[in-house]
Amino acid sequence: MKISGVYTLNVPQERAYALLQDPAILAKCMPGCEGLDRIAENQYAMRMKMVLASISGLFAGKVTIADPNPPTGYRLIVEGSGKIGFMKGDGVLMLSPAGSGATVHFEGDVQVGGTIASVGQRLLDTTSRMLIKRFFTRLAAESAQAGVERVAAD
């Protein structure tokens, strides 16, 4: 499934790039993430407890930051698997200045497998968008700046 969207952060582009690359920040902002442990340069082991209403699942996986090109963008790969299935998000984040803040444009692909894929197609789009929104909302809070403003996402 294709995902894309644009969010604006009220921090300068360099700062936004740094935040988006900081494993501690990523861990705090990724919904359900219980920790990122460095396993290699730009690669982190991830533990995640995804909770969505009654649905919950533990995932183990890794987060990879590839093709870093500060401060304009990088590729983010998030992979996880657990009893209820597996998921892989692979996308490019592109940053650009927007006034005193920065615009984050992302485009990518989400793949899921296992039970999530077998029964979840009806909700995949809706819940993916919701989780991405949560990520940027928290990121905005973490940046200790004023709220994040969603420009467009589809």
Next chain:
Amino acid sequence: MIPQTFEYTAPQTLEEALGLIAGGDRKILAGGMSLIPLMKLRLATPGEVVDLGRVSGLNGISENGGVVSIGAMTTHHAIETSRVTRAHCPLLAETAGHIGDVQVRNVGTLGGAVAHADPAADYPAALLALEAQIKLISAQATRSVAASDFFLDAFTTALEPGEIVLEVEVPAEDQSEGYSYEKVPHPASGFAVVGIAARIKKDGNRIAMARIGVTGMGAHAFRALAAEKVLENGGSVADAAATVGDGETPNSDLYASADYRLHLARVHAARALATAISRAS
């Protein structure tokens, strides 16, 4: 398709239930038409389940002073067929009749459906159009939340940990009102691809009041406020319907892409409004 093991309690009183819910990772079983399938898929693996099915006082429909009170554990079937709902909030009765199938309606409950907040659930559209209040209770307090403040996101409501839905209060519909629930059911699951709940009050040929609830289209159900305004300002049904979903990001799935879903919402909004207008006197 076998659930994981869990501990089960079936409290008899509300106090007991609220005490249990106050602590720990407990799931509430309120009919189970959504929860049990998730547990069978092991997408939900609660350690403890509190069954509200035996709590007295949570089940029933009554009308008092122009407000219909429906206990959280009232089944869809009861809401569909009750003389009170059919007389005083026929929109809700009609909506209940569109949920799932007969067997699901015999077991599923209003409180369960509202708390689960599936983006494609039927009730939220009607509750928004009816400007219902959802009464929540915890061991500490009781509060009332307007439907429009209750459904926050997909599967996300204003319910706080330790809180349950106690009842839903629906202001009685005026006898002169017209109403309609128009639904496009998914051919397999029966969930609302889109569902439109509409209420219309006429003043002569003018539309004095329009209320439109939309479900299935976004992450959560919403009121089509712009469309209501168009009608109340004398605009046409077509113009009103054309604004439904403005500013929303429609859901997209195999059956209905975002653009088709938006289009369906508008077509069926027009149809629901036409029916409601024809039923209004």
Next chain:
Amino acid sequence: MATTISKPATLVGKGIRRQEDPRLITGTAVYVDDIKMPGMHHAAIVRSPHAAARIAGINTEAALAHPGVVAVFTGADVKNLGAVPCASSLPGLRVPHHHLLAQDRVYYTGHPVAVVVATDRYVAADAASLVEVQYDPQPAVADPEKALAAGAPAVHPQWPDNTSFTFHQEGGDTGQAFRDAEIVVKQRITSQRLIPTSIETRGVVAEWRPGEKSLTMFTSTQIPHLVRTLVAGILGMPENHLRVITPEVGGGFGSKLNVYAEEALMCYIAKEIGKPVKWVESRRENFQATIHGRGHVDYYELAAKRDGTMLGLKLKLIQDLGAYHQLLTPAIPTLSVLMMPGLYKFKSISADIIGVFTNCVPTDAYRGAGRPEATHGIERMVDILAAELHMDPAEIRFKNFVGKDEFPYATTTGLFYDSGNYALPLQNAMAQVDYAGLRQEQATARAAGKLMGIGLSTYGEICAIGPSAAMPAGGWESATVKIEPSGKVTVMTGASPHGQGEETTFAQIVADELGVDIDDVMVVHGDTAVVQYGIGTFGSRGTAVGGAALFYALQELKAKIKKFGAMLLGSDNVSLVGGSCVDDATGKSVSFAEMAVAAYHAKTLPPNTQPGLVATYFWEPPNFTFPFGAHIVVTDVDRETGRISIRRYVAVDDCGKIINPLLVAGQVHGGVAQGLGQALWEEAVYDEQGQLITGELTDYALPKASFMPLIESSHTETPSPVNPLGVKGVGEAGTIGCSPAVVNSVVDALSPLGVRHIDMPLTPQKIWKLIVQSGGLS
């Protein structure tokens, strides 16, 4: 001795209610999952969540340590057992070795990787989730055309082109036909993957009896004897030590015309653990791991004269095979080629099949098996041609039908159509709907901007499958008829009916032939220890082949009874009348019971006659049968939403002689429902990574009662000369005739917008998008 004889009313041709129903309507019928045995264990299968992956390791320790678990089996345990069999053979066919459990790779989502055996179903499910499989995911391909593209992931690394076979068939001179053509129409037509979805999933109970060194397997199948032979082969055991019992079967539709890994696995496990073991498929497993149907991408070219005379037909057929060959996987598209001329007099055909591996569950026989695809193709092409020529679709069909005096008719595909009057069902259907009136109504509706469609299909199918020469493992059928010492009649049929109602139709035939009360007849099937070898029920063959075998067995038995009757009556001139044998001269008679007693007590015997009253007949059909018919569908399309509503559904089917019209109607209705399912709602959807995202009945839409139109079903009766009953078969007709009629109707409705073809399923979204693209909303 009684001298009065009352001839019972003829039952053949009567719509009597079924003999099998009392147990089914009271909940007392026994299906596989209803079987309980002392000490029975339960198996749960661990399946791959990936469509393509290397298996880096499997850790079964936690599962084995779980209380109640007695064993966990993985690929290593069954490596040296035989493979899941493919009975089809085509020149150059590549057949991947299909192990019972995945070895070092998995090839489709749902591929079985391990089996956990426990004392309890719930414990087995718990322990299955404790089996840790390390997968190294590989690129997958789920679309057959993408699989053929250069650089596509190889489903089987040894065959990077993903091609299992190519097959060419030609009849007549298509080169000439296309040179002679005044018009050529071309169209890509798909027939999507479908999930058969019998409401009862598959299930197996296996029991090992060490003293007898024998296995008993209860399995939900359409072919118990073939399962016995082939599973014994996989296990390397003598087949007479394997007893296969098919209890009540809750629907098959072709999906149980197969031999599955789980059948052999449960037999193996029962022997290994020394206890009976049960496995019942979940619905998810049924969707992921039981065969699918269809999966065609067809490229058609039709050559014709401008007067509508059709000359030649070319087809490039891309068959999505899935990752493996199940029993008949590669053979199914060859059936499509055989039937590609439909009911029309083509001078030439040319077909090329490309069988393509994908990372999906195998396709195989599903209701119609190859013929719905062929019929859909030709019936769409005829309509496309008619539209190009501005001819009425009925007129062009009448023009090209094989004439009623041309039978047996040799087709360009090498078949001999047995009998037919192809124009008659269409004439009847047109009269029934007032076709001319409907067209007028349509013109008025169109003028008012409404989208109303009239669609027809005139289908032919190949049934009573089939002569052994055309079958991988025999195409005959067997029947044994026994008159018991008490005079009751037992029939043992090698066909293994599962809902079709042969316990009734066969009893009707017996009652008429022997003149006995139908309630004195018992039809037994589905137990290899009791019933003589048989082939099974599929390909609309139950009555047309199995019933014919029964008929011949009855003739043999009647000849023998007559000998006993003659002996008892002391006369050479006797006749069988009703349930008695009558002396033609005196009118004296002896009853069945009296003759049966004489035959079994055997105090005296007629000359050269053995005691007992049993006859067995193995009947080899000389040809297939070719049912046909016409379906007309009237649709209205909602311009705003794309929603299709069916205003009328008229089916006139000719399945030869009808034994029980009530049951025939039931077959037509059910067949139409599955055809409509394909036309409007059903589609197995794999995403690009090979995940089946219509993974449960919450996403895969089966027709519900409220979706179905009233089916106005009637018949013409053209007897088949192939068998003595004159029957042709009706199990698949409804499905085959349906989908093109529906699509033709909807395309007709949308034709004012310039629409010429739509691929199934015709979902509202798809229709809406076509309307939008054509500017038809304005």
Next chain:
Amino acid sequence: MKRKISLTINGKSYTDEVEPRLLLIHYLREVAGLTGPHIGCETSICGACTVMLDGRTVKSCTMFAVQADGRQILTIEGLAADGKLDPVQEAFWNEHGLQCGFCTPGMILSSKQLLEDNPNPTDQEIRHGLEGNLCRCTGYQHIVNAVRAAAKAGA
């Protein structure tokens, strides 16, 4: 932890210790030995597991046995009183409302419920009333005929 439940099935009392997670369908089929109700889909769509709980149809695969504690259950096995077929059963037989029979126990109980709620249904009402039960064999037409016939017979 197992819990003790007592319930009445087809007029007979049952008391058993069950795991809370035991689904009612498994309790009926494997503990009580009533294999008339079937398992067809497990996602609450097909209705093969339909039984009546205190007089209303439920899908017993989407209910825990503990939820039925103290309640009355009717399965297909209990429908024919004293060996006499219920008019709905009789109608399904007469009208050929079944083929493989797997969906039939659920279909018959849903039909019974439908006629209790609406003794004179139209064909459309019958079709909608059976939306919780899937049949893959019959195309539903003979089922609709059966329900109509049962209604005429005063079921």
